[in-house]
Amino acid sequence: MKTDKLFYRIFLNQPSLISELLPEIPPDCEFDYSAPVVKEKELRLDGLLTPMDNDDLPLVFLEAQMQKDSDFYSRYFGGIFIYLHQYKVSRHWRGLLILNHRNQDLGSEIPYQDLLNNRVQRLFLSDLLNQENITGNLALLKLIVTPKKQAVSEANKILENAKTQAEFNQKLDLVEAILVNKFPQLTIEEIQKMINLREADITQTRFYQQVLEIGRNEGESNMVIRQLNRRFGNLSTTLEAKVRSLPINQLESLGEALLDFQDITDLENWFMNHEN
Known part of the structure; x- marks a missing residue:
């Protein structure tokens, strides 16, 4: 898949x-x-x-x-x-x-x-x-x-043939995704070091933005869960999973709202009011 x-x-x-x-x-x-x-x-x-x-x-x-x-x-x-x-x-x-x-x-x-x-x-x-x-x-x-030994050189050829910055960023996005799939054991940083990024603003690629968003979500959800655990004891597995599934904007909203929560029922009511 x-x-x-x-x-x-x-x-x-x-x-x-x-x-x-x-x-x-x-x-x-x-x-x-x-x-x-x-x-x-x-x-x-x-x-x-x-x-x-x-x-x-x-x-x-x-x-x-x-x-x-x-x-x-x-x-x-x-x-x-x-x-x-x-x-x-x-x-x-x-x-x-x-x-x-x-x-x-x-x-x-x-x-x-x-x-x-x-x-x-x-x-x-x-x-x-x-x-x-x-x-x-x-x-x-x-x-x-392409075999792994030739993959990096082929990837760089693709990037070198880009005629504009927009085309370069678009192809970089796809090249990174292909290499991540080809080298699943490597980190994102290691993948980026493998290819020539001297002319690229990697922060503008969708691949980078997706990774950044995942990192932001994980950090924000961990912070919210720690605050809830301190106030109401350890959350149930179900509630913790619900918190982790929230997009970044709702995590930020929950982080502000929980300051007014009196008990765990307030958290459950918050989820009911934000189901859509």
């Missing part, structure tokens, strides 16, 4: 990548992204891209599959056709599959050969490893399967 989210994040941040892989999609096409559940069999479609403001362009059923799965093709096409039936779809559709390599066991292709040949574009990431002159978008996908 981590890899799935990473792929969709790349596609949403680099929408022109869709047009590179599906030439009939204009490079400037905007998509509404969703992950609908097909009710009959509870099959979740990992990615449905719906072109906005142009019904003549096809829906794109996007899915990434890195591991072998002998039920993949049957589940993928089954989900598509159940969706088309359930939602009474009357427009064209295309499939886009991001796969690991050509020998990957994804089940029999025979029942779906016509669809695979005419409706679905398959990109095998291992094919990119032997290609040098590829676009910046494809280079991001190549980085996902």
Whole structure:
């Protein structure tokens, strides 16, 4: 699932990548992204891209599959056709599959050969490893399967090819996310030291902002819990979990409100009043 989210994040941040892989999609096409559940069999479609403001362009059923799965093709096409039936779809559709390599066991292709040949574009990431002159978008996908020893140099090439500061920050955000997924044992600081950040303001990347927000939330929630424990004794596991789940703005609000609490009932009432 981590890899799935990473792929969709790349596609949403680099929408022109869709047009590179599906030439009939204009490079400037905007998509509404969703992950609908097909009710009959509870099959979740990992990615449905719906072109906005142009019904003549096809829906794109996007899915990434890195591991072998002998039920993949049957589940993928089954989900598509159940969706088309359930939602009474009357427009064209295309499939886009991001796969690991050509020998990957994804089940029999025979029942779906016509669809695979005419409706679905398959990109095998291992094919990119032997290609040098590829676009910046494809280079991001190549980085996902690049061996660890070459990953840092490939990451720096991607960053060096950025033409503007905004493009640099956007690609840095994605490069960091890919490397964190590739090197899970390393800290964020160690990842940042691995790549060339001389020209980057890393505080402007979404990756950095997300990490910063997590740190702020954790610090604020720990402080609020300590104050509540001092006033009313140790919180129950349920109440502590509720406090930790609050966004930063509500944690700050609770930190002020608890000064007027008389007993633990006031905390429970506060949660009831802030459920929405």
